[in-house]
Amino acid sequence: MKPSNKFRIFFIIILVVLFGFRIWQTTGCKQFSSFYFNPLSIKVSVESNVNTDFGMDRNISRFFHNKATVGIFEFSKNFASAFQPKLLMVILGPVGLILATAAFLKVFEKRRYLPKFHFAVILTTSLIAISTLNSKISFFLLAIFWYSFSLWGIDFFLKTKLAKIVFVLLAFLSLCYFIFDWQMKLICDEIFFN
């Protein structure tokens, strides 16, 4: 086995343990934060915006503030919230976030279809997360796909000896972070262990 493959496997084991620890922490979560996009917000937003356009031709106002346009804007706001760096930091930790960034660069590489597909799955999962009321399922779907996606970034830390040391340090830092951030405020609205 090549030395780089040994390191790859070693790093994957570290990450599985690290991410597994984070997932275990969330078992104390009684109420997960929701990404749910409530379609009612469209109606409310249309009404409120049209009211602000007093003194303006109603057709012009309706051109900008109708269910279709407001729907797109409101929906995309919720969709973007599933990609907040702060949220990803809580889920992935520093090492995972950097790995995910490195993995993201792989999406753009020529003739690499699996990372592209994997990222498309993340987009779909985020879509599911904002469409479902079950926030627990939303979270686990998002977390698992982000964790697996971040593994594409391992190559970034295999290039030099220094990079490998940095990886180990970052993994340690992430463990520390996971330990002290046990409340996971962006993930859990309510947390307690029996």
Next chain:
Amino acid sequence: MPRSLNFYLLVVIIFIAAVLRFYKLASVPPSLYWDEASLGYNAYSILKSARDEHGKFLPFTNFAAFGDYKPPGYIYATVPSIAVFGLNEFAIRFPSAFFGVLTVLLTYPLTKKLLENGSGWQSLHTPGVRKVKPWHTPGVNQAGLLAFEIRNLKFEIGNPEAIALLSAFFLAISPWHLQFSRGAFEANLGLFFSVLGIFLFVKFAQDHPLWIFPSTLSFLAGMYTFTGQRLFVPFILLILVVQFRKQIIKNIQVMAVAAVIAGFLLWPLFAFVTQTIEGQLRFNEVTIFKDLEPINQSAGYRKRDNFSWWANIIHNRRLFYSYEYLTHYFDAFNPGFLFTKGDVNPRLSIQETGELYYIDLVLILAGIYFLFATKQKYRFLIIGWLLISPLGPATARETPHALRMIHILPTFQILSAVGLYYIYQIVKYKKFLIIFAFLFLIFNFLFYLHMYYVHWPRNYSDQWQYGYKQAVQEVMPLYDQVDQIIVTKALGRPYIYFLLYMQFDPSKYWQSAQVTKDQFFFIDVSGFDKFIFSEHPDQNPVVGRTLYIVQSGKLPQGAKKLRTIYNPSQSIAVFDIGEKTL
């Protein structure tokens, strides 16, 4: 023909940029917020007396103003416009709008310079590149030039030119840049200087070594204009030095002279920032590194673990700060901030759209890809610029912050332009792409304009201290007939609005101003001439005929209401104006 077309297109873009920046400049944003008022009155004071509002002769490193010790650049830039247009909103905002247009103009040659020497391009200057075969549909001809027809006239634009034009156009209509070009924001003038500095640095590396001197001066001007530039310039210089290390080594003597000049000119500012309490106070006020919470958390965790050696490592306060910093850094690339909601501060964004357009998301990602796929010579510089921009702002408590991070512009626009240009090259249905992209962008843009001109001034006028100007206009005709005017401080820093809108003579103001400095070095003006500024106007003694300008419903007992001032949508009363005679 190709050359003149570029020129005309650039003129059209600049015209669009100017219209978008100057149209209703005095009335949208709805009024001057206190920093704008302060910049304006200090510039007026310099014009009239060569001294700032506190009587200091031609300040070089800072204007004390409210105790925020403003950089001097914008104030000096406003002096000529006040001399020409008078002391009003338009004049105060003019430098920002004017230099905003110049930044759009500058984006064109900068982008061209950054891209035309790349290995992925064919330059227009390459001999024989104009000898192209005829074409019939929009597309890229054999020489790699963007080619199209309008009414039987055939046009061709070289890659760097097309991308440079697109970059300038994207910046011209950018919500991020428009927001700061239409208010008196020092940051916008600072942005102009840093973009100019980078452009001149590239000219130094590509054209002539002597360009390093104006480049140095530009960077210095940026640092003397906006505090955020002081944390940006060192990082961008590092990127430039790495990118152009060969040229720097080759011209090391010229560089040394430029460094000495820079050191000499920077010294007063450096001394102010590092060796005075005033210079450090505002930084300490906003930085996360002065926040004691991580230390408390660290101590709490270590105590729980009985201060064991391993707890000291795991719960080290430096780790807490590192985490905080990292989170703040990545905040800069929060998609919600960039594409859907913008800055949370209603003064810095209209709250309904992102700092960039939706279409930019696709174009920027494509731009990053093509920048690397075409092995652009200066890809490191462009991406480096993008990545180092949040390094300084990430030290602050509020992130992401559109104002403190403005120096990231126009990298997003350059990437969008690269993305659009190459997507256009590779897609099969070019007309469909152009129509779709155009319609999508136009709708996004029109929506932004509608929200900016109609909704934003109505919904967030309070963020711009709306009401002060109207209050001053009510008071001015009565000024000679009253003995004192008591104004509430509830809406913040009222004195500056009375100085500004009454065009109060600075020398008279110095004679009567009651100024105090608190323990945090903030400067408070509790009165001047007939004015008394008070937290509790009803507790001030009545002298003769007294006018009151107070929050709605808070006129003292026995005072007669003269007028109520409402917000622009007439829904909320801002001030009640009343009088009482002893």
